[in-house]
Amino acid sequence: MNELLEIYEQNRFFIESFLKDTILNTTSNLLSEHNLKHLFEYFKSLELIYVVDNESKTQISPNYYRNKEDGNEKGKSRQYLFKKIDFKNSLMSTPYKSSATGNICITLAIPQNEKTLFLDFNLKTLLERLKLLETHTVFDSTTKLFYALSGFFMMFLSFSILAYSVYEIFKYGELSIMSFFKPIIYITIAIAIFDLSKTLLEQEVFFKSFKKDENIEKKTFVKFIISILIALSIEALMLVFKISLKNISLMSNAFWLFAGISLMIATLTFFIKTNKNI
Incomplete structure (x- = not known):
C-alpha cells in the first residue's frame, strides 16, 4: 500500500x-x-x-x-x-x-x-x-495474506498476555505490592505488541489514511522501544527490591541493568532529536 x-x-x-x-x-x-x-x-x-x-x-x-x-x-x-x-x-x-x-x-x-x-x-x-507500477498478483496476495496472519496473531498474543497479567495478580490468593510489578510488565509488553500489529495491519493490509505518513515506521519504532524501556525499568526496580531484601552484595547487578537502560534512553533521545518530524 x-x-x-x-x-x-x-x-x-x-x-x-x-x-x-x-x-x-x-x-x-x-x-x-x-x-x-x-x-x-x-x-x-x-x-x-x-x-x-x-x-x-x-x-x-x-x-x-x-x-x-x-x-x-x-x-x-x-x-x-x-x-x-x-x-x-x-x-x-x-x-x-x-x-x-x-x-x-x-x-x-x-x-x-x-x-x-x-x-x-x-x-x-x-x-x-501508465507503466509506473509493475505488479505480480500471486506474490502481492501472498504477501498481504502473510502480513494479515502475522498482524492478527500478534494481536491475539497481546490479548493473551493481557489476560495472563490479570491471572498473575490473583494466582497466589493474596495481594501485595510485589504482585503488581510483573502484571504491569506484561501489560506494557502487550501494548507494545498490539501497537506493532496495529501499524502492520493499517499499513500493509487495510487502508486507513488518505495520505502516507512518511514517519509512521519511525513513530512505531519509538513507541515500541519506549514500551520495552518501561518494562525493563520496572524489572530493574523489582530487582533492586529483591536484592535489598535478600543479598545486598548483588546490588552491582542492578546498577549495570540501570546503566544499560540509561544508555538505551540516551540513544533513543539522540534518535528522536535527529529526527525532528517524529
Missing part, C-alpha cells in the same frame, strides 16, 4: 496532467451525460462516474459503473467532495478508499457550468496502465 502512495506522490503532476489533457482534449465530446459510459472504453482504470450540482452539492445522476448503473446514490449530498478537492490549484483528490467500490482510488473533478463531473480511477490500475 505504501508503494502505491509513494509512486503516486512522485508522479502526481504527470498523472493529473495526463488525465486532464486526455479527457478535456481527446474525449471532450463524451462529457455530456448520455455519453459518459463511453469513457470506460478509453480508461481501463476508470471505475465510477457521477454528476453533482454545483449549487446544492447533491448528486444529480446515477452512479455509472463499467458494467452497471446504480440510481440509489442520486440525490445524496456530496459536499465533502468540494472540500476534499482543491479546485483552484488542482482538480484531483488525494488517494482514498472508495465506499462504492472498496478500492483505493483518486477522484478527478471536471467543472461544467452549473454541474461538476466526478471520475473515480482505480489507483493501482491507473499506475499500471
Whole structure:
C-alpha cells in the first residue's frame, strides 16, 4: 500500500496532467451525460462516474459503473467532495478508499457550468496502465495474506498476555505490592505488541489514511522501544527490591541493568532529536 502512495506522490503532476489533457482534449465530446459510459472504453482504470450540482452539492445522476448503473446514490449530498478537492490549484483528490467500490482510488473533478463531473480511477490500475507500477498478483496476495496472519496473531498474543497479567495478580490468593510489578510488565509488553500489529495491519493490509505518513515506521519504532524501556525499568526496580531484601552484595547487578537502560534512553533521545518530524 505504501508503494502505491509513494509512486503516486512522485508522479502526481504527470498523472493529473495526463488525465486532464486526455479527457478535456481527446474525449471532450463524451462529457455530456448520455455519453459518459463511453469513457470506460478509453480508461481501463476508470471505475465510477457521477454528476453533482454545483449549487446544492447533491448528486444529480446515477452512479455509472463499467458494467452497471446504480440510481440509489442520486440525490445524496456530496459536499465533502468540494472540500476534499482543491479546485483552484488542482482538480484531483488525494488517494482514498472508495465506499462504492472498496478500492483505493483518486477522484478527478471536471467543472461544467452549473454541474461538476466526478471520475473515480482505480489507483493501482491507473499506475499500471501508465507503466509506473509493475505488479505480480500471486506474490502481492501472498504477501498481504502473510502480513494479515502475522498482524492478527500478534494481536491475539497481546490479548493473551493481557489476560495472563490479570491471572498473575490473583494466582497466589493474596495481594501485595510485589504482585503488581510483573502484571504491569506484561501489560506494557502487550501494548507494545498490539501497537506493532496495529501499524502492520493499517499499513500493509487495510487502508486507513488518505495520505502516507512518511514517519509512521519511525513513530512505531519509538513507541515500541519506549514500551520495552518501561518494562525493563520496572524489572530493574523489582530487582533492586529483591536484592535489598535478600543479598545486598548483588546490588552491582542492578546498577549495570540501570546503566544499560540509561544508555538505551540516551540513544533513543539522540534518535528522536535527529529526527525532528517524529
